[in-house]
Amino acid sequence: MMMQIREAREALKLYFGYDNFRPMQEQIISRVLNREDVVVLMPTGGGKSVCYQVPAVVMPGITIVISPLIALMKDQVEALLENGIKAAFLNSSLSAEAQYQVENACLAGELKLLYVSPEKLLSSGFLNFLKRIQVSLFAVDEAHCISAWGHDFRPEYTQLRILKQQFPQTPMVALTATADKLTQKDIQDQLSLRDPQVFVASFDRPNINLMVKPGRDRLNKITEFLERHHGQPGIIYCLSRKGTEAIADKLKKNGFKATCYHAGMNAQQRAKAQEDFLKDDVQIVCATVAFGMGIDKSNVRWVIHYNLPKNIEGYYQEIGRAGRDGAASDALLFYSYADVMSMRSMLTEGSEKQLELQLVKLDRMQQYAEATICRRRILLQYFGETMHKDCGNCDICRNPPTSFDGTLLVQKALSAIARTQEQVNMGLLIDVLRGSRNAQVLEGGYDRIKTYGAGREISTMDWQRYLHQMLNAGLVELAYDQKYALKLTEQSRQVLFEGRKVQLVKFDEVKQPTEEVRKARPKKEVVQDALFERLRTLRKKMADEYGVPPYVIFTDSTLQEMSAEKPTNRIAMLAISGVGSLKYERYGYDFVNEIISFMTEEQDKGNKLKGATHLVTYEAYKAGNNPEQIARQRNLNPVTIYSHLATLYEQGYEVDLNRFITKKEFTEIRKAIASLGPDAKLKDLYEALGEQYEYHKIRLAISLFKTEV
Missing domain, CATH: 1.10.10.10 (Winged helix-like DNA-binding domain superfamily/Winged helix DNA-binding domain)
Incomplete structure (x- = not known):
């Protein structure tokens, strides 16, 4: 078991670029590797996928993932392939020939994960096909769909209990982002899980800023909001199809890149809207709640609810589509009493008991919108989680009534x-x-x-x-x-x-920062934002070249870390969270070059950035200049340039120090360094060597000595 967990950690770094698992992921993966059934309740963006994707890589055989959404399968498979993991999907969107090729790849043992729709899984002959391959694990995604108590019930999910009947020894992991206690119990019973351990992760998403605004003058408030979130992708949820179209049209007239998405559009139109949003070709999707479950886009920076949602479960899942990469994001809800009345008049279907439950849930949603205490505490309490202090990242905390x-x-x-x-x-x-x-x-x-x-x-x-x-x-x-x-x-x-x-x-409306306050931001932050935009532009360009959504290349949080840390070589880049070996080989060099280019430009403008002066020297060195020439160009002492080259050599850059110091010189200086230590002062080494060697030769020898040791 310890061996497998070690392999799981290595897989996490190699394929996903992360050094550590998030809370609970390692315990869940341990259970799965031990061939036990597990139920996982984790908020959207909490890292559910890793709980079965890492075991899939480590375990022999293939993991079958049952997912209700065709678009989501496509996104996840794309992301896995980018990470170097062999995966495919089978659903009605594939031709017979394409399905045949995927099935052959399964039989040949070439795949680690296969995503299937419940309809495909239950189709005639497919279960028999699964018996011909080595299935290591079944992962049931969006597992709340199996329960009539869940907010998104799918009748075909109820037939998935056949998996345990046909494959009693194969472990199963059921995953969902929202499920109350009644739904949790139903998931276990319906899937016939064997004594499963239920893991309930914290539902807190502290990176999401929660806000509620009065429902008047919504469009002007939205355009003001969008101007403050320039170019950032987001979703506007509306109650009606007409609403999505009207808002998208108005935003387009105001110069924003927007589209709409609802069930009244044909499949081709919906696919186009989704594809444009995934690829960052449009910034905004105005959608009914039909949109979102089928996307795995990690760089959604905000979600706006134009109307009040029907219940907290739905609201929570929809705002969870923002900030899946862990970076700061916003959730804005517009609330008016008219929305409550409109919603109540719409709740007419179902039994008396179900209607009563829906009305109670709508009341809870209304109470959240009218809250006078920390909104995050209310949300978490709804899911049975107590928060003992205010969050500091909602409108009530920032502007206490x-x-x-x-x-x-x-x-x-x-x-x-x-x-x-x-x-x-x-x-x-x-x-x-x-x-x-x-x-x-x-x-x-x-x-x-x-x-x-x-x-x-x-x-x-x-x-x-x-x-x-x-x-x-x-x-x-x-x-x-x-x-x-x-x-x-x-x-x-x-x-x-x-x-x-x-x-x-x-209540007083929270005042937005004035232009003067915004201008007063520290220069470091301004430079960081400018580099982030450069990297985002590069990411979009490369994504278009490779035919994948930009966030599949690197997430926003990874780009933000790059902007802060400014990695300019392979070692530093691989230390960035979200940069795995395969991604570095494919994209890392271009991002390193972009960072070096940016830092060199900033240095030339007179903006002093840590590490930038070394990089300017490196650029001149790569152009074929010797240290003396570089010193003259930059109006610096040659000793400083030699010091830059020594530092660059230590950091892993391609610098040939042997051009500037002979073997005989290094051998002699090495003895003094070995005696006094590589951290000794240059002056002490200079004196110990009888003042025979120049300071820059000693500095170069120290770098060679450190690397040798």
Whole structure:
């Protein structure tokens, strides 16, 4: 077992470029290598795929991955091939000839992973085909699809229990990003798993900044947001197909690269939209929730919800499509009470019990949107995970709301509800309180009640927020069966007649940093961002040449680490997280050259970057100049240039120091270095050698000595 775990760690570095497993991955992989069944609950972007891809490489035979989405299979196979892992997929998108070639590759033992759709797996003859090859592991991805309690139930998944009947000795790993306790139990039962260990990773995605904004003026707020996220890819989720088209059109008119995606488009149109987004040819996809499960794009930098989602599970999975590479990302939700009403009217299908569950889940989603405490704590608590401190990366934490005595405001609202005979909905009540003279107010005679216009100094949006807080506090109720009329409660009467005080929360919109503040960023960060953009441009160019999505070459977080560390040789580049040996051989040299070129340009502009002065020397050396010529060109002391060459040699650059020091000189100087140590001062070595050798010769000898040792 220890041997296999060691091999697993080596595979992680060799193929994926990571030095260490993420939390839980190693324990899960240990169980799988021990041929045990496992259930894995990990958030989107938490590293579920590695839990079966690494064992697939280490174990003899082939791993069969059951995935419900054709596009996702294609993406994952592409990424595996780029990492040097032999993989393929079988589904309805392949011709008969292509399927035949994949099956032959399986029989010949050429593949380590095969992705199949549940329909393909259950098709006639395929299970018999699997018996002809050595299956090391079954991985059931998106396992919540097997449960009627899950939010994305797929009937064909329920037949997967046949795998345990036909292959009782083959281990199985079931993976999902969202599953409550009921769904977890169902997954285990439906797949007939043998005493599986359930691994529940933390659902915290601290790199995602959570924000909720009022639902008015959404398009202008989106364009402001996009201007602050220049060129960064993201998804805008909408409730309706028409909405996706309208928003995409408006964004295009404003100069953004946008497209739409929904179930009403034909397969070719949907595939085109997805491909353009994956390849960074479009920045924005405006989509219904049909989009996203089928993509493995790691560099989605933001997700916007134009409308309120139906439940927290769906919302959490959708925001999880941002920042899968671990880099900073944003999740912005627009919320209005009208969205809640619209969603409630849409929930009409299913049994009474299912409808009741859907309504409860929608209420929880609404409470999240109206939160007055850390949003991340609410999210995690929903999934049964307690967070003991505020996250610091949500709008509530950054801009904590202040409480005030809202008793008078609440009394005005409750009095208005009473005087309208508890027959008006929230929108109409606000019109009454604000003294509006629209048709509904006048027809109902509400302009003649005592509280008409009693709250005209409060904006419509603030009244909505206060009434939502009153709803959450139980001060009023909604009669869903009476056109959402507001009703008084026992607690209302306590406020109106018994002197009960009420605290309300006042929200102020978070101000965006001004232009002046942005200009004041440290120069180091500005340079880092400029290099990141250069590397991103190179990544896109290379991705187009190789015909793969850019994030498959390197993730954003890998590029960000390159921008910070500025690796300029093979050793330094392989130390970057996400750079494996195969990827270095294929792309590393181009990225190293781009970094060197950038640093040289910055040095020429007078921007001092650590390591840049050595690289300018290296460029001149590669051009055929000797140290004295380089010193004259750069107006530096020749000793400094020799020191640069010595440092470059130590760092692994191709520099021939033997051109500048003879064997006889090195032999003599070596004795002194061996005696005093390679870290001795040049002055001490110079004196120990009877002042016979120049300082630069001693410096070169130290580098040769260190490398030799």
